[in-house]
Amino acid sequence: MDAVTSLFVRKMVATAGSGVDAAALLQSVGLDPNAKADPKVMVLASAYYDLLERIAGEIDATQLPLRTGASMRCDDYGALGLAFKAAPTLFGSYSRVVRYARLWTSVVAYELEPDGVNTWFALHRPGARRLGLRLSNEATIASATAIAREVSQDGAFTPLEVHFTHPRPDIIVHHEAYFGCPVFFGSDRDAILISAESINRANKLGDEGITQFLQQHLDQELAQITHTKSLNERTRDVIARALSEGVPKMEDVARNLGMSVRSLHRRLANDGMTFRTLTEETRQELAEGLLCDERYSIAEVAFLTGFSEQSSFNRAFKRWAGDTPAKYRKAQNRPAAAP
Structure with a gap:
């Protein structure tokens, strides 16, 4: 879960002054008002933003x-x-x-x-x-x-x-x-x-x-900190979530990641990757995964990977995998041969 240090939370509340109920605000995000500030104690980012909006509703922020x-x-x-x-x-x-x-x-x-x-x-x-x-x-x-x-x-x-x-x-x-x-x-x-x-x-x-x-x-x-996703992984996640509404634009993905298009382009390039290639790889991986699940029709898989027409999806998938979606699904779901 996304989190920030409680140090920022305590500083914001203290700076807001007497116009707010400091103890209630801190307790609302799980902090003890009487405890000493500890930068290692974390607060959920969404709870922090909620707290700031509560303050802005009570004073001129x-x-x-x-x-x-x-x-x-x-x-x-x-x-x-x-x-x-x-x-x-x-x-x-x-x-x-x-x-x-x-x-x-x-x-x-x-x-x-x-x-x-x-x-x-x-x-x-x-x-x-x-x-x-x-x-x-x-x-x-x-x-x-x-x-x-x-x-x-x-x-x-x-x-x-x-x-x-x-x-x-x-x-x-x-x-x-x-x-x-x-x-x-x-x-x-x-x-x-x-x-x-x-x-x-x-x-x-x-x-x-x-x-x-x-x-x-x-x-x-x-x-000692748990592994966090790389930029490539986070970019793939954003692209995958957006595909059901069509292929996302780079500026929209960059905005969702909280960075400029130029920064996203440069950081992907540093990893030897382009946005177009990453998008194609994400669509292919998502399509292959969905085709292995027979609950989704091929038309639904096409839609979920950003294609408006199944024929376009068929051509693209054959280019990616060397076979049609139907043949790929059949091969993946074929029962294993008896030993």
Whole structure:
């Protein structure tokens, strides 16, 4: 199940202040209001989004994610925060986040993407852009900015641009004031653009020896986490779910995965895969599996694998498997010969 660290939940509730019933909110997601914050304690992502939407129904939440993000400190993140602080440069700091984010969330992935001499630090969070998810994304980007300011030499880190995929709120002056740069909504990414100078600047407490020690510790923690699906596997899952409505477009699949088309294309290419090939392989695997189940007619299998006509499915399947769907089904369901 998709989950996030309870640290974010507690921070959001605390930042909301006296306008909400903090104890009731925490109890609603299974947290003890009197317990000490522990980043390793997780909360279901859907419950977290529900909680944020409850808060937004009780107070004006426009600035809530910005104030929450601004309150975050490296020490809040435990060993990961220390590794962020001890990295030699800001690029090294964000690289730690990319590698070890699974220690505090199973719903968000991070990426460093070069753009000329500059670099994008992007988060990828799948799902519909419901209010709770949007507030969470804003808080995540705000916290990424806050801890970058904490480790910088002069504490004055400023992104070149900030982008969000969700629609523009009525007021953005607070966003522009917090980030200190242009803020774009309705974008193709949730990310901050960082200058070459900023990302290569030495951190004020960078220490290579401490970094190596902390990374060994984090690698051990990471190895204990249950295997999560690769991007190829997650992309196949999205394609398979969408096929009954026709072959999905790459932009729709990318949106469902919480990333831009460009990022999806590049990451698949890094694995030697194209979206078209992945789609064809998914359709073939799904068709072969469905044909082995005689509860589905061949016409139904054609529909469930994205074909509007059975004749088109027959031609495609013969190209994939070298035989017609009917002959493939017969061969797969033929009783085994007696020994």
